[in-house]
Amino acid sequence: MSKFIFVTGGVVSGIGRGITAASMAMLIKAQGYTVDIVKLDPYFNVDSLYLSPYQHGEVFVTDDGGEGDLVIGHYERFLDQNLTENSNITSGKIYLSVINREREGGYDGESVQVVPHITDEIKRTLYTFSRPETDVVVCEIGGVVGDIENHPYLEAIRQCRGELGKNNAAYVHVTYVPIIEMSGEHKTKPTQNSVKELQNIGIQPDIIVCRSDCPLDAESKGKLALFCNVSSDGIIESVTTDNLYQVPLKLREQNFAGVALKKLKMDEREPDLGAWMDMCARAEKAKKAKKRLRVAVVGKYTEKVTAYQSLTDALKTAGLLRNAALDISLVACADVEKDINVLNGFDGIVIGPGFGERGFDGKIIAAKYARENDVPCLMIGLGAEAGLVEFARNVCKMTGASSQEFDEKTPYPVVNYSEPKMLKKGAFPSLITPGTYLNRIYGGMAIRERHRHRYGFSAIYEQLFLKNGLVFSAHSPTGVPEAFEIPTNRFFIGTIFHPEYTSRLLSTHPLFTEFVKVISK
Ligand code: GLN
Numbered sequence: 001m002s003k004f005i006f007v008t009g010g011v012v013s014g015i016g017r018g019i020t021a022a023s024m025a026m027l028i029k030a031q032g033y034t035v036d037i038v039k040l041d042p043y044f045n046v047d048s049l050y051l052s053p054y055q056h057g058e059v060f061v062t063d064d065g066g067e068g069d070l071v072i073g074h075y076e077r078f079l080d081q082n083l084t085e086n087s088n089i090t091s092g093k094i095y096l097s098v099i100n101r102e103r104e105g106g107y108d109g110e111s112v113q114v115v116p117h118i119t120d121e122i123k124r125t126l127y128t129f130s131r132p133e134t135d136v137v138v139c140e141i142g143g144v145v146g147d148i149e150n151h152p153y154l155e156a157i158r159q160c161r162g163e164l165g166k167n168n169a170a171y172v173h174v175t176y177v178p179i180i181e182m183s184g185e186h187k188t189k190p191t192q193n194s195v196k197e198l199q200n201i202g203i204q205p206d207i208i209v210c211r212s213d214c215p216l217d218a219e220s221k222g223k224l225a226l227f228c229n230v231s232s233d234g235i236i237e238s239v240t241t242d243n244l245y246q247v248p249l250k251l252r253e254q255n256f257a258g259v260a261l262k263k264l265k266m267d268e269r270e271p272d273l274g275a276w277m278d279m280c281a282r283a284e285k286a287k288k289a290k291k292r293l294r295v296a297v298v299g300k301y302t303e304k305v306t307a308y309q310s311l312t313d314a315l316k317t318a319g320l321l322r323n324a325a326l327d328i329s330l331v332a333c334a335d336v337e338k339d340i341n342v343l344n345g346f347d348g349i350v351i352g353p354g355f356g357e358r359g360f361d362g363k364i365i366a367a368k369y370a371r372e373n374d375v376p377c378l379m380i381g382l383g384a385e386a387g388l389v390e391f392a393r394n395v396c397k398m399t400g401a402s403s404q405e406f407d408e409k410t411p412y413p414v415v416n417y418s419e420p421k422m423l424k425k426g427a428f429p430s431l432i433t434p435g436t437y438l439n440r441i442y443g444g445m446a447i448r449e450r451h452r453h454r455y456g457f458s459a460i461y462e463q464l465f466l467k468n469g470l471v472f473s474a475h476s477p478t479g480v481p482e483a484f485e486i487p488t489n490r491f492f493i494g495t496i497f498h499p500e501y502t503s504r505l506l507s508t509h510p511l512f513t514e515f516v517k518v519i520s521k
Pocket residue numbers: 352353354355356380381382383385405452453454455456496
């Protein structure tokens with residue numbers, strides 16, 4: 001049976017509760033324990049299939065094709081571990097299964113209610129994570145204590161301690177401690193109130209993580225311990241940092257995981273954090289570096305920085321590996337359409353994925369600019385579709401070439417839909433063409449990459465493209481092209497799949513490391 005650590009949020013959302021939960025899991029894993037992690041989200045979307053990146057940031061895709069909150073990406077990167085579609089549970093999933101069961105007559109004539117039926121379903125789902133091979137399950141609850149929406153989750157996790165036994169469940173509450181600018185004083189009252197609200201539900205936190213912009217003074221910590229009924233070693237501060245990977249190290253200085261393990265009656269072991277600390281030290285050095293590489297990420301969701309979370313993370317970690325300081329700018333497709341000069345001066349360009357027609361033209365213009373000026377360019381998903389359309393139109397002179405997605409009647413559907421029309425999502429095998437640049441980058445021929453697209457590159461024009469200097473460098477096992485390159489350019493590679501989803505801090509994806517290597521030359 002696994003032990004559970006529940007992570008709730010207080011005062012306000014968006015303060016890094018996900019990173020805190022990921023840090024806890026990572027620090028325990030670093031001690032040699034096996035961990036799993038799950039996020040319970042209070043919204044009614046069944047998964048992130050239809051979620052706009054404008055609202056929730058990037059939709060993250062797991063190996064098994066799950067479409068989850070972007071925090072799942074953080075979890076995977078912190079744990080260096082593949083998660084599944086079950087790692088993100090939403091109220092939509094929970095209610096759907098309860099309603100389906102009711103429709104099948106599964107409740108034996110009972111009236112179906114939030115308590116006990118929804119809460120039982122939450123617990124049942126949570127307990128599926130309890131496996132002989134998993135020592136600890138970290139479970140993050142979305143939303144903030146006091147929200148109507150997450151109340152059933154809180155009630156369910158309250159019941160868990162009774163059912164699992166008091167040494168098998170620990171509670172971590174992540175709150176915000178504001179600072180009054182005029183006096184420079186920390187205010188603990190919002191946290192006290194939030195903990196009171198949690199206690200009203202019947203949950204006594206074992207640890208309170210206080211997010212703040214400045215370190216907390218001893219008096220504030222003392223107050224929080226006293227009024228929130230938490231031992232003083234359970235008051236942990238988490239000061240704002242621009243490097244998320246620093247967070248677990250800062251928390252570890254305060255024995256964050258140790259306090260939880262003690263609560264769970266588990267032994268503390270010496271963690272293996274050498275490689276992690278090395279990457280963080282490189283990040284600190286990179287901050288001060290004078291020589292900086294400028295990378296443009298061209299996309300349409302640029303108002304929301306988290307819409308390209310995995311992509312920018314992969315670039316940054318690739319930079320760290322090569323000791324290169326990267327300045328990443330999100331450049332809106334609309335701005336590229338207005339004036340191509342916005343791309344002047346960048347050392348490299350990444351044309352990002354996306355859905356929908358808006359921004360497609362901007363991506364085409366960006367690809368043309370990168371190709372003609374031999375600026376290293378990595379194109380992903382819709383970005384790669386744009387790159388191929390551009391090549392067809394401007395190099396192969398296929399007037400009107402386009403994607404069937406945006407022009408059903410195009411004379412040259414160089415990007416087309418596959419039959420049956422469906423979203424290809426999750427990890428699939430691809431075969432790399434021997435002798436290609438991609439082959440050298442991956443150092444092998446059989447790869448597995450994560451996909452999320454309905455449309456893809458058409459195989460019909462393969463010979464024509466080849467004659468004009470563009471090579472399809474990877475294919476699906478059935479022969480559908482999945483990556484292309486222009487060998488005469490320094491780095492001009494497009495992939496229909498998403499290398500950013502599998503890039504990790506300690507094992508950065510080779511496409512990103514190579515991209516940074518080329519731009520740093
Ligand atoms: N809209 C495109 C498709 O469905 C590209 C999606 C993506 O960027 N992954 O094929």
